[in-house]
Amino acid sequence: MSEEKLSVNIGSKLVRYLEQYGEIELEDVAIRLEHLELQVLPGAPPKAVIAAPPAKPKPTKLIEVEFKPPVYEYVLPIQEVTIGATRADGGTRAYSLTIGGEKAPPFYLFESKPPHKPIIACDVFDWKVPLAKAVKQHVREVYGDPVAWAKLAVEKFGAEAITLHLVSVDPLIKDTPPKEAAKTVEDVLQAVDVPMIVGGCGDPKKDTEVFEKVAEVAEGERIVINSITKEMLEYDTKRNVDTIVKHNHVTIAFTPMDMNLARELNRRLTSEGVPRSSIIMDTTTAALGYGIEYAFTIMQRSRLAGLMGDEELAFPISSGTTNAWAAREAWMKQLDAVWGPRELRGPIWETITALTLLIAGVDLFMMMHPAAMKTVKDVIDELMQGMGRAKPELIENWASAKL
């Protein structure tokens, strides 16, 4: 033995300890040698040459182990909410849409398949709001005309629902009277037969008045009022609750990025008599690059909390995904030279914002760019087809594929 070179494979775990301590104590090891040479590599901690116990034989064939999907139990399904009413239900919509009803986190299909797919509503504005060029080029002909815009959204973009934003009611914009705004809603309801969401201007007082009228003219249609806020309830609880309850509409309960405020508003709405089946919650969407992590985490936490039994958070989630365009990276012309044309940068920004929040648990997306809407819809449709569609042969040789 003394003449042979001693070479022992010391496990890398040992090496790690050596790196940490620079020395190691061996217990119950007898080394009988005439001459022990320790090699010290430059820059590396000293490594002792030791007599290790005989190494375990290396496996010669695959050791088969079982794989068991980690299926958990959840205590509370997410509330189901139906929007839009057909003739059978007293409305004039061609179909209604139901969201919610999940019994597991988003598309955890190994646990359970969602009973309904998340839906996408296309934004329509009653006013010439500033739009990014990449969006504007698709709506140039209908810009400022909500009826034509809604038709374009349904007929050309394939929107399954629309969101009519009554921006012009804003006292600082045009201060359109509630009656006139309600007329626009009627016109759009006549022009298209998809379920409809109606948005306000953000002024609690004016929105209360506008939605009151809108709810009246849309009687029977089960529209979605976007949105009711804490401030609106503080301004006038009864009128706002009546807007939903008396006319059997749905509300989006909007809160600014705070799970506790969301709980509080949902609790308040239900305690004032708004049925659970008429509440969708919007916990605020911040753009990719502009706080999406807060939006993502609040939605993800809310959804998990809802499934785990928090009734005040077990509602379908809505996202104003159009907020993606607030990020300068989505629209800024000066970035074209290095970061590619904004005609692509913009819609991919909206797409990735949406898909990130799909992973967090969104059930209703309000979107704007036709390519983004189509992509998100295609992804949702593929996910709804379920597992078992992967074809390993398609990708198993990606490492050597000629592209």
Place this chain on the structure above:
Amino acid sequence: MPRKELSPIDVYNLLPRTNCKECGEENCMAFAAKLVTHEAKLEQCKPLLTDPKYKGNYQKLWDLLKPPVKEVVIGVGDRAVKVGGEYVMYRHELTYYNPTAIAIDVSDDMSSEEVAKRVEYVENFVYTYIGMDLKLNAIAVRGVSGDPKQFADTVRRVAGRTSLPLILCTLDPKCMEEALKIAGDRRPLIYAATKRNWREMAELALKYKCPLAVFSPNDLKTLKSLSKTLLEYGVEDLLLDPGTFPGEGLADTWNNFVMLRRLACKEEDELLGFPLIGVPLTAWLVNPAEPETIKQWREAYVAGMLISLFADLLIMHSIEGWVLLPNVILRQNIYTDPRKPVAVEPGLRTFGSPDEMSPVLLTSNFALTYYTVAADIEASKKDCYLLVADTEGLAVECDVAGRKLTAEGIADVIKSSGVEQKVKHRKLIIPGRAARLKGEIEDATGWGVMVGPLDSSGIPKYLADNWPPKET
């Protein structure tokens, strides 16, 4: 059952309990509390390291506190990249640690100019985002030719051009061995061991002491069996690739990533506690007849999904800015520590050397807004004041809608900040998105309000055009 949260008591009981303060904490209990939230490192406890009587406890603590997803290092030197090392499945449970590494591929059928161009692109890629430089992390060299020499030549060319970590992609052990002869001392990731080649790849991983990827497309039983076998074989640093299916099979990909990460983090399955690899590059294989833009588009959003679905390493093909930019930003966002405050301190900030006639701008105390505005003002090189209103850490748009940015709040900050003693004029420039508050602010503060640009990138031009104001 899901893994139970570690309690400070469990940790405390294994510490020396001498309250020696050598770690910098007041006592062992405080140190234990920091250890369980990973705000302190075990190595800070000197007695634990040096006193032989604590040796057993040190090992126990190390096992207790190690991340359920092993941290693996790819590459050597300053630019080595750490992947994995994650403690939790969801970011709100603690925080994520090592941002998803993004590698761009080159292949041995590309001309040397093409290879050089792509390597240079990755080397030079940088986007400055709220004061941080966002970069790409590695080069994946793919063996398309099937010729070991050609593959090794390409690896040599790449290795000569960059010190970035390398990922060697070939399922042919002969090609892999030739490549490792060239770059094996740079600790490249060996991609990959499969059910067919695992023995040869394991030998190479041991011989060159490199991390090894395990690839088993849509077959988690085989993936787990391979992990078990390779660990028995003595390979310790693994990464797992359950296959990325960007078209049909997207649901399989989604669920495979979820199951793997849950088993690692919640069930402490040590065979699956390794970093996960996503390969958005497979978007290029869905339909070869598709136009290039469609392939890039698909690759862009699949990458985005994988970042939020726990991928620790992505291998991509597109080098289009619009494909990569949203993904480096998303990665930055998702890997931000959620425990960090969302808000900065309200009050008055100065830029340059403002005087009594310098402009006063207003913004919210949402950290992202504040840093974006601050960076834009700095870029403008104007001397000015920035008034930061307390909006409970919300962005301006939400603030106005959610009534967090109010005229009263602004009046408060004007008073408390002492800005009225610093400037002679009474003009406040508010964000374009807060335009609706103009009248209310004027009434509440007595200041004149000027409505600034919608995006703070417009501040330099706005100031050039509008400051000083016509009337005072």
